[in-house]
Structures are given as C-alpha cells and as structure tokens.
Amino acid sequence: MGRMKENIMRKVTARLLIPTIQLFGLYVIAHGELGPGGGFQGGVILGASVILFIIAFGLDEGVKRIKQFKTDLLSYAGVLLYAGIGLLCLMFGGNYLQYNVLPLSDPKFASQVGIIGIEIGVGVTVAAVMITIFIETARRDEL
Numbered sequence: 001m002g003r004m005k006e007n008i009m010r011k012v013t014a015r016l017l018i019p020t021i022q023l024f025g026l027y028v029i030a031h032g033e034l035g036p037g038g039g040f041q042g043g044v045i046l047g048a049s050v051i052l053f054i055i056a057f058g059l060d061e062g063v064k065r066i067k068q069f070k071t072d073l074l075s076y077a078g079v080l081l082y083a084g085i086g087l088l089c090l091m092f093g094g095n096y097l098q099y100n101v102l103p104l105s106d107p108k109f110a111s112q113v114g115i116i117g118i119e120i121g122v123g124v125t126v127a128a129v130m131i132t133i134f135i136e137t138a139r140r141d142e143l
Contacts, residue, residue: 014056021049029123030116039119043126050127051134059138066135071128078125085117 025045032038054062086096094101099114101107 010056014052018049018053021052022046025049025123025127029119032119033112033115039122040126042119043123044130046123046127047130047134050131054134054138059135063135066131068132068135071132071135074124074128075132078121078123078128081121081124082118085114085121089114 022045025042025048027042028037028045029039029042032042050062050066053065085099089098089101090096092101092103097114097118099111102110102114104110104113
C-alpha cells in the first residue's frame, strides 16, 4: 500500500508542476533578449520538465509520449530556424544574423523579431537534445 501511495503522490506532484515549469521555460525564452535568460536557459527548463515527466511516470511511458522521431524533428527544426534567419539576413544584403535588414516595417522591429526567432530556435534545439540525451542514458542504464 505504501508504494502505491508514493507513486500517486509523485505523479500528482509532477502533473501539477510540469505545466508551471513549461510556462516558465517559455517565459525565459520569450524574454531572453530583454533580461537574464534566453533560448539556452529556457530550453534547459523545458527539457527538464519533460525529464520530470519521465522520472515520475517511467521511461516506458515517457518514450511512448516522446518518440525519438519527435525529438529529432524538434532538434532539426530549431537548427533550421536559427540558420534560416541567418540566411534570410544574408539574402537581404546584411551579415549573418544582422536582423535589421529583414524586410519588416521597421529595422528595430525586424531586430526584435529576428532575436526572438533565434531564441526560439535555440530553446527548441536545447530542449530536444536534453531529452534525447536523458532517454538514451536511461535506456543504456536499463541494459
């Protein structure tokens, strides 16, 4: 009976904490250019929330929900977003990641949009790689 109660408490606590952790991770990514934080820190927080899910519900349940295909796709998407913004800057006559040349209404606005795009790309990539590393390490330890 004690073991079952322990599992229920762990799962309920995780279900309450995970959305809050993910919301905070998104906040850190979105406000990274204005203050402390950014894509890397927010990505680590998002990745940690998924790792908490795996710890609370088990590796099998985590792998069912977060297949390797999804983490690979997110990793690629984040890198492509980062590289794509840099290449767009080159195509519009600027240097790599010179956001103010992006064809938006105002160079200042273009810089803000470019930086936010970069932060999102970094955050998604870092979160996906963290999750992949954790799952692969946990699988290796199961053998």
